[in-house]
Amino acid sequence: MPKREQRQAQKEQRPNKFWNFVPGTEEDPAQLILYGTIASAESWWEDRVTPKQFNQELDALGDVEEIVVRINSGGGDVLAANAIYTRLRDHKATITVKIDGWAASAATIIAMAGDKIQIAKNGIFMIHDPSMTIWNTYTAEQFEKMAEQLKTVKQSIVNAYTQRTGRDEEEVSALMSEETWWTGEEAVEEGFCDELLFEEAETIIENGSMLIVNSVPIDITGFKTIPRNVFENKSTTKNRGKKKVQNKAEDKKGVQMSEIKTVQDLEKQYPGLVTEIRNEAAEAERTRIKDIKNLEIAGFEDIVENAMFEKPITAAETAMKIINKQKQVGANYMAEREEDVKESGVKNVQHGSGEEETKNKFDAIIDEMKF
Template identity: 40%
Template sequence: MEKKTKPARFTNAVPATASQANNKFWNFVDSGGDSAELQLFGTISSEEDWWSDDCVTYRNFINELKALGDKKNINVLIQSGGGDVFAANAIYTALIQSKATITATVIGLCASAATIILQAASTRRIAKNGVLMAHNPSVTLYGSYTSAQLAKLAEVTDKVKESIMSVYRDRLGKTDDEIKELMNNESWYVGQEAIDNGFCDELIEDSFQNSYTDKNVLTANGIGYNFKNFVNTFAPDEVRKKVQNLSKTPQKETGTFSNTPTTQKGNSEMGMTPATAAPAIQDAAQLRTAYPDFVNQIVEEAIKAERDRLKDIDSIANGIPNDVLMKAKYEEPLSAADLALAQLRANNQAGQKTLNNLTDDLANSGAGSVGTVPNVGNDGGSQQKAEQREAKVGGLVNALKGDKRRGK
């Protein structure tokens, strides 16, 4: 049997688990009346799944949207790492062509292709600790391809990027060069940053744990989504820290989203800027997040000071035992001045001890009590020389005993 070659798939998504990939990624909640809710969770599936025959695709989504009938308002809740670009584009088009007013809320993560769907909303909101990420599309291959086919796929991938840019261009208020740059850089935005960069319009002051969740877990279509550590597996460290810091707020027993409009330039206070409370700092990570430039300055100054200290110690190292040097450098750090003073004191004590030992040795040697024994045949001159030597030794002992430099 001839092996079937799977078509290339163009995706714009953060890594997804296998359990998310083939599940229905949306849920319509129609409670009657003029409004409905759309919960968009998980990976956005492609038109054809490679691994299963019962894949739920965006065609089912469009059919369910039409089945809602004429609604005045559709509230979209987004917690998605993205997925198939073509599916996201189709959902985007279906939403903007509907008669309903679309309001979208990022309650956790809105990444990659999910940001396309977000732009279909006339009002785009994000939780203060919600995360948005935009980057370039990629192509997933399964099968055998020639170099010409791969070159063609590269061209198509660029066209896919242009389709994403066309959506961003209408909503972000950025130039094409700016949009290309943020996609090339894989840009991550937390809360207010998504508003500042044109992806959202309003900030939800409550963190996403406060609403639509029970014990930080939201269930849709029988699938549980744990939001507590939702960025831990793929977001950069600085993004995780921002989310954690913004999530450390008292949780309400029963909370609902409250909106804060986008900050506008100017106010009714004659140009005065309202005072902003300083963030509460509880550890080094929060300090670095709140004041990165200040922390970096402190670190740089500390490194320079330590290098200078070690250089100064090296400049006076001659004559100092190596074990003393190592202790002063690393175990019990000393400045060069303190080390030099300590070594001078050690040298003085060692010299005084040597002098004391020499004096004691001479005093205890009995040299002072040694007399002269005349030898037969010695003349008076020899005895006189012996007496002179005895006098010199005794004088040296007495001189040492009277030396004021000796310790007691």
């Protein structure tokens, strides 16, 4: 066999496979396992072996009533995801999607094919705009054409989201542009998933660039925003650098994570963090007191003293209190002055007759004048 044909045969024997079909049994339905990156080096539309192999394995499941699609993926090839989404939507079996760890980017497109979408309580669900990797040199016109292609791809994704969730296109488009991250609970609340799984995902971040979710490594360097709060403070989700910390398991200092209930516990576990928080709080308090002290003027010492120590408020709030007090003092002064004028009786004093006498003298002179 010529070497070219041998290479082609080898390629067909080793397709760019990123899935695994598990035939059903009497007890369990058939499964499609999608763990890790969807597609890889070769694009779905260029690699004719990959979609052909996928379709053959899907058809080989036979006349099944249900297919469980288990997802734990950070995404990958949008074209591959769209093709899988279409095949699953077109299949007569009930499609149950279970997000075991997380579904991000292109993986969420496949998730939308589910008649029911379940996600781990502390799983991750992320949607964002599609992007394109550039490996060559291009003209401005070519870049403009690629930009239009990305807009078309985005619209296809928006269509999948809106069809499944019933949400407005503009709203979904905005969420994608913002690169939106949700926990499992939030994904259910937002309508992108239907219900929570009883399983809980175990998440570890290594070196800030690799995320390991239920033992599946996922490169996160390509994402714009990684909100750490999505991974922190969850019952079984840990973020401890390279070290893996199990829920209710002891770390190297012998302190259980579930035992951090007081400031003292936190300081023992993270002394540097507590010191930093205290220093920042002390500096903020010194600045607050200094700013309020600069507002002190005669007659309003009680307001300043109260704002600094007894009922602490900001300098801006203190200034407003002083201004309001000044306005009240001014109003009281004007009221007291008016009362003093009334009590003096000065308004009741009558004018003398000098004006009338002066007028009569002028009249007499005019009468005596001869014309």
